[in-house]
Amino acid sequence: MTRDSPANFMDGAIPAGLLATVRSKRPLIHHITNGVTINDCANITICTGAAPVMAEAPEEVAEMVAAAGALVLNIGTLSATQVEAMLAAGRRANELGIPVVLDPVGVGATRFRTETAQRILDTLDVAVLKGNAGEIGVLAGTGGSVRGVDSGGIAGDPVETARECARLTGTVVSMTGAVDVVTDDRRVFLVGNGNPAMDRLSGTGCMASSVTAAFVAVADDYAVASAAALAALGRAGERAALEARGPYSFRTALFDELAGLTPDDLTGHARIEER
Ligand SMILES: Nc1ncnc2c1ncn2[C@@H]1O[C@H](COP(=O)(O)OP(=O)(O)OP(=O)(O)O)[C@@H](O)[C@H]1O
């Protein structure tokens, strides 16, 4: 930042207002997600102020999603049957105008993951594509490395990578990291909240998708809602780091701090810069 380009920070009342709206509306968030972090996703959804349901039988997903405010598709432990369920739920969500959040966990690590993420993006109208840098780099086609579910980084500039991915997919891209980049190509939001402890725990990325879904369920502007969601989770992470002794007490504190996060605290501490 130079004196000629002063930072343009979003008014903290905007994410705070969305947090309050999540809590007053308590939208149902339908997840089709991985078996590693499914319980964390259910509980972080509750701590945000929304209501989770995990349902993945192809026989029932179209019926379940009809009652939801948003649908999370997370390919972390995908199977052919689960992919069939994701497409069925996603089609119904699209028919009903219910936003779909895609978490392309591990895309680029195997052909099945890459083909599935691409198939979901080609078949469905995805509202928000939330991934780590490597995953977004792979989907942008600009170069990203992924080993297992971990980002190994990207080839170029993070903002340009996220924008290229948004252009290519027609979605809001929410790329997590030390500084999160959220963009619909036209606008770019950089979210500075968070703590490095969030990277030392499996599942914070999956949780970021759940929190994002809770926010997009109550908002029309999916880019602002995605940035607000990451600010809220990141702010909870900042507060949790003050009381944690290590990864597992941090995990507990993260849930407690998000549940206890007040709109006033978020108004004062959200750090969302618009570029
Ligand atoms: N170094 C960091 N400093 C601050 N916040 C961070 C840092 N690393 C990650 N975060 C935050 O942690 C959350 C998860 O992001 P991350 O990029 O680690 O996801 P991920 O690699 O997909 O996670 P996982 O695969 O474990 O679910 C985001 O809200 C992000 O802002």
Ligand SMILES: Cc1ncsc1CCO
């Ligand atoms: C570790 C892991 N493996 C598949 S999904 C998952 C959770 C975090 O992405």
Ligand SMILES: [Mg+2]
């Ligand atoms: Mg992830």
